[in-house]
Amino acid sequence: MKPTEVLSQITPLSADCMQAIDELTEQKHYTKGSIIHPSGKVCKHLYFIESGLLRFFYHDRDAKDVTYQFFGENLFTSVINSYYTQTPSLYNIEAMEDSSLYVLRFADFEALLSRFPELDKVYHSVLREFLLSAEQRIISLQFYSAEERYRNLLENQPSILQRVSLGHIASYLGINQATLSRVRSKVRL
Amino acid sequence: MKPTEVLSQITPLSADCMQAIDELTEQKHYTKGSIIHPSGKVCKHLYFIESGLLRFFYHDRDAKDVTYQFFGENLFTSVINSYYTQTPSLYNIEAMEDSSLYVLRFADFEALLSRFPELDKVYHSVLREFLLSAEQRIISLQFYSAEERYRNLLENQPSILQRVSLGHIASYLGINQATLSRVRSKVRL
DNA sequence: CGCCGAGTTGAACTGAATCAAGAAACGTGG
DNA sequence: CCACGTTTCTTGATTCAGTTCAACTCGGCG
Numbered sequence A, B: 001m002k003p004t005e006v007l008s009q010i011t012p013l014s015a016d017c018m019q020a021i022d023e024l025t026e027q028k029h030y031t032k033g034s035i036i037h038p039s040g041k042v043c044k045h046l047y048f049i050e051s052g053l054l055r056f057f058y059h060d061r062d063a064k065d066v067t068y069q070f071f072g073e074n075l076f077t078s079v080i081n082s083y084y085t086q087t088p089s090l091y092n093i094e095a096m097e098d099s100s101l102y103v104l105r106f107a108d109f110e111a112l113l114s115r116f117p118e119l120d121k122v123y124h125s126v127l128r129e130f131l132l133s134a135e136q137r138i139i140s141l142q143f144y145s146a147e148e149r150y151r152n153l154l155e156n157q158p159s160i161l162q163r164v165s166l167g168h169i170a171s172y173l174g175i176n177q178a179t180l181s182r183v184r185s186k187v188r189l
Numbered sequence C: 001c002g003c004c005g006a007g008t009t010g011a012a013c014t015g016a017a018t019c020a021a022g023a024a025a026c027g028t029g030g
Numbered sequence D: 001c002c003a004c005g006t007t008t009c010t011t012g013a014t015t016c017a018g019t020t021c022a023a024c025t026c027g028g029c030g
Helices: A003-010 A015-024 A080-085 A106-115 A119-143 A146-156 A158-163 A166-173 A177-188 B003-010 B015-024 B080-085 B106-115 B119-143 B146-156 B158-163 B166-173 B177-188
Strands: A026-030 A035-037 A045-051 A054-059 A065-071 A091-095 A099-105 B026-030 B035-037 B045-051 B054-059 B065-071 B091-095 B099-105
Touching (some): A003 A119, A015 A099, A054 A166, A065 A166, A065 B119, A080 B119, A099 A106, A106 A119, A119 A146, A119 B065, A146 A177, B003 B015, B003 B119, B045 B106, B054 B166, B099 B106, B146 B158, B146 B166, B166 B177
Antiparallel strands (some): A026 A099, A035 A091, A054 A065, A054 A091, B026 B099, B035 B091, B045 B099, B054 B065, B054 B091
């Protein structure tokens, strides 16, 4: 799907607005393993994932690589805090699979916002989704054990488990890989 | 401060808009320990904290009481996920001190939004703040140890430590109270 | 065939939870 | 203003979940 299709499911958009979005949006393809945005730079783009899978990750003090978040198809994403606060992104964004993205400069998006107030609703909705998922994440980290977190993931986003290596999932859950392997074999029974 | 004052710091608001907000907003006082919103009910209000301190908490499986979040003066708050998804709130909101709030029905706020598009900016800004703080929280829970989380809190919101009992802070940090006590005595040295 | 990355498994270790008991602080009523 | 019970905080002993490190297995692939 194209970004405008998804957006207009949230709220109907005028043809003008959709066209303006299309014009400013650039489609890009990334091969598996490539870095879409490097840490240390302010993230100035919004990404819409047409196909593929992205991973936000982070280099730990010990240079270990820790996954912060995954994003799959039909989602919008960006290192929001980096743009909002105009500080370097902590995260790298990496394509976990060959991925097709639509890229929009944040500044262009803001210009669109003031030109088409109808986009405000869309923006709210996207922010809200981010917020809800962040809250879920907090609850999962604060209240649940390693095993429960794994079970939750299994229930809510089973597709990710098939598409991503164990090590990445482990760090995403805040668990050691060896532990996750044990949990998993226990759960399989 | 009144909500309109704080809002107009974010973006200038018309006199009409401010007046409309004022008219729909009700000031309420809560004494220390009283429940502002009970879990199990959909949260239909936005709260602005003029003075005092609120705590969101949650009854664990074992009926233990776990703090999800604190909110101090001049902040807007609400059990957003409850309203957005129209599901019962997991959280109780409790006044930790005698608190003076301004209360606005969410539905009224939405009506204001469509009447005064200037409010969209404000809304974005509030959502964004929520999001940034949620992301900070995730990072803290995912990447840091008990002691580091305590130190972070000490650095970023030292005032809370003085106003809230150790048990509440411990559960907020996702730490056992006894552990926090030990950490604290270690940090004091 | 032999190497390589990914996953599994074992043994030792460790940070934090739990349980429990005592100390301090706090409030309330006599 | 003291005596009381209540809540909050500290501290110790024990247990446990999860980490670490390392060795081993397995499947793919040049």
